[in-house]
Amino acid sequence: MNMMTFDKLQYNELKEIVKSHCVSGLGRELIDKLQPSTNLKVVHNRLNETTEARKLLDAESHLPLKGISNINHLMEKLEKGMILSPTELIAISDFLRGCRIIKKFMMGKEFFAPVLHSFAYSMMDFQSIEEEINYSIKGSRVDSEASKELKRIRNHIAKAEEKIEELLNKFLKSSANKEYIQEFFISKKDDRFTVPIKASYKNQVAGTIVEISSKGSTVFIEPAAISKLNAGLGILKAEEAIEEYQILATLSGSILEHIRQIYINIELIAQYDMIFAKAKFSKSLDGMEPKLNNHGFIKLRNCKHPLLTGNIVPLDFEIGKDYRSLIITGPNAGGKTVVLKTIGILTLAVMSGFHIAANEGTEIAVFDHIFVDIGDNQSIENSLSTFSSHMKNISEIMSASTNNTLLLFDEIGSGTEPNEGAALAIAILEEFYQMGCMTVATTHYGEIKRYSEIHSDFMNAAMLFDSEVLAPMYKLLIGKSGDSNALWISKKMNLREKVLQKAQHYIDNKNYDLDRVKASKVKKPIQLIIQEEVTYDFEIGDRVKLLDQDDFGIVYEKKDSLNNVFVFYQNEVIKVNIKRIKLEGKATDLYPDEYDLKTLFVSFSERKFQHDIERGSKKALKKVSKEIKKGLIE
Missing domain, CATH: 2.30.30 (SH3 type barrels.)
Incomplete structure (x- = not known):
């Protein structure tokens, strides 16, 4: 298998759906690592596990897998010599309890699910460690009953704190201190008992300033009267921490002693989580376990693509018995590519131990390789055209294929000149056939369809098309070649019947009409008489x-x-x-x-002024005189 196969067939998307049914990170990690197996026995075992888990799901209303978590990181901490915290120890206790419950559940299913029952024999009980942790830790902290010494220390701590609070309450109630106190309550700062004092009186109260408020208006003072008691309390707290550490170290050590067996439990729980996730997925799509073989025979009966939803047309398909290569033809958007992807993803699913949505009689082959060439693999970075990238992919597939390989080619030979593309596609199909591969290819090329018709080990198949409503039916019919329905569509678009008949004639025998058009139909050229442009000499005033x-x-x-x-x-x-x-x-x-x-x-105003001058207008003469003087001044 390669990443392109997984990507084009959406295998990782399928795993994500299955993974969503896991109850812990342990099962999700296993599914992330899961790969289709090429070993028939391994695939058989995987499917059998899923089938047994599905039976349990169908029969039981509840499976005791909840509460299981991934504790691998805690085991790694222990191996590094680290001491686990109370919450971490509780997580291990919960996990061990989950192991014990699932073991008890599976031990009673010997006849119902023998394989899953056998796993339980390898799982070990650690009830004593569970009980020890649960006895010693309560409420995410070490319990006082965990040891006599811890109980003694905490009793002394309680008495010391009670004595300190008693003295502080006297301090707060004292009328002598009333003026100094900001607020009348006891406050713990860094495990030290303090009272809030007004900042302006901080020097009036004997004691140690432990903290100052953010605004600086309040200081938290440990009064001198309780300093000795606070110091004693600090010593007791240190003794408490040492004793708690000893208890946590003892509990961590008891787990470390059995770490190898606990790792086995982790692996078994992860397997159970993954297997039951597969069973839940099977139940969600009403899946079934198909028959298996290792000689390339595939028979699909009413199978559905696991990622498609809605009103899906189920697929009936067969290859590997009477023919080893299948050529699928039909209209664009008719479902040819979906057929290829359905065959591919169902095969990968079964090889991974997943059930598939199918009817009884469905059989899947286990292949060494599954290769696909689907979609546009054009590469800008490598300057590869669509055709070049397809040829590069096919070349790499040819180098890696064996006689137990499933090949899925979409529009083989496309992207170049049709005659060359068809010839090259036929040569490629022949080569893969001679190598013993199982090939399913889609095409529009008539030459490939004709080749498939005359080759005894090739078979044609067609995607059905409703010619009346011009709609694909998304159903595969093996043994019949289809076409792109171009003539049907053209007829519905009212193209002339004469044109359609000629097109059919050309499709059938390639005998083209080469007669020249009649002379009477040709339009004669018209001679144009172009007169020279007459030039004109424009005159003043024109x-x-x-x-x-x-x-x-x-x-x-x-x-x-x-x-x-x-x-x-x-x-x-x-x-x-x-x-x-x-x-x-x-x-x-x-x-x-x-x-x-x-x-x-000359403008109208200029002509009027000249006329006024000529008739001796005083106003005009006055204007002239004024302009003369103005000119002299300047």
Whole structure:
């Protein structure tokens, strides 16, 4: 097997679903490591374990596997000489109790589940260690009854604390201290008894400052009256810690003495967790154990892909008895790829010990290898096209395959020129056939279908298609070749019947119509007569349209050597190429013969001012005089 096979067939996704049924990390770790086995006996044993667990699930309302946890990391700590904490010891006690319960449960299932029953013989009881831990530790701490010395020390601690609290309560109730006290309660800071004193009176109270509040307004003082008692309490606390350590060390040591056998228990519990997870998965899909063989024969009866949900069309499939290579044809999106993936994932599932959703009579072969070439393997990093990447993959598959290999090829030979692709695909299929491989391939190429028809050890199969509603039926029919239904679709789209008949004719015998079209059907060329453009020399005063501005102006000056004309437009003279203007009216047509064209380029206000000067207007003369003076001043 290789990672591409697992990836394309979604094997790891299947394992994730099974893993979700585990009750501990022990079973999940085993499923993470699980790989399909190529050994027929191993696969048989795996399936038998799953079947026995499924029977127990169906018969029992409860399986005593809850409360089991992974304690491997705690065992590693013990091997390193570390002392376990109370909570860690409780976890080991819970695990050992779980082992004892599951052993007791399985010991009574000898005739119902003999293999799983046999596991229980290898599991050892450690009830004495359980009881010792549970006696010594309660509420996540070492219990006072764990030893006489610990009980004595804690009694002294209780008396010392009682005496300290009594003195502190007297201190708080004393009227002499009332002014100093911030709040009237006893506070423990770092296992030392203190009272909260106002910061401004910290020097008025005899004692040791243990802590200051975050705002600095309160100091927590251990009064001098209890300092000696607090010191004695500290000694007792140290003695308590030493005694607790001794008890924890003793408990840890008793576990370490049996660590090898406990490791065996861990392995067995992990196996039980994984096997029952497989059984729960089997129950969720109403699975069954198929027959097995090691000679490449696969027979699927009403099988379903384990990852697909909803209204799934079950698959009936067979290979390895009357033929060793199957060529599947049919329309796009008709389910060909799903067929390949279903065959692949069901085989991997069975080789991993998983039940599959199928009917009785289903049989699965155990292969040395399962290789797939499905989907677009284009690689940008390696500059490989889709076709190149397929050929690279097939080349690697060819090097690794044996006579006990299952091959699943989707659209074999595609991605290149059809004739070459079909020929290359046939050659590849022949080579794998000669190597003794079991091959299932999908294709659209008619040449491959025809080759399969004439080869005695090849078989065609078709994905059924409802031609009336133009919809795939997702059902495989072995022994019949299908097509892409292009003609059916074209007919439904009202393509001319004549075209469809010719297409069918070409499909059948490749006898193409090479007659030339009749001369009367060909349109004659029309000779265009192109007249030379008549040039015009624009004259001063001509009215022209400025094409860029979509507005009108008057020719101010005739064209220069560069064919530019000066045009009076919006009280300005602009230069425009003659190609960017269009004649709207000649000056000779617009004005009388003796008309002074210069007035065209003078604004109305200027013409009125000139007229006022000529008629002796005082206002105009005054304006002229004013401008003269202004000019003299400047």
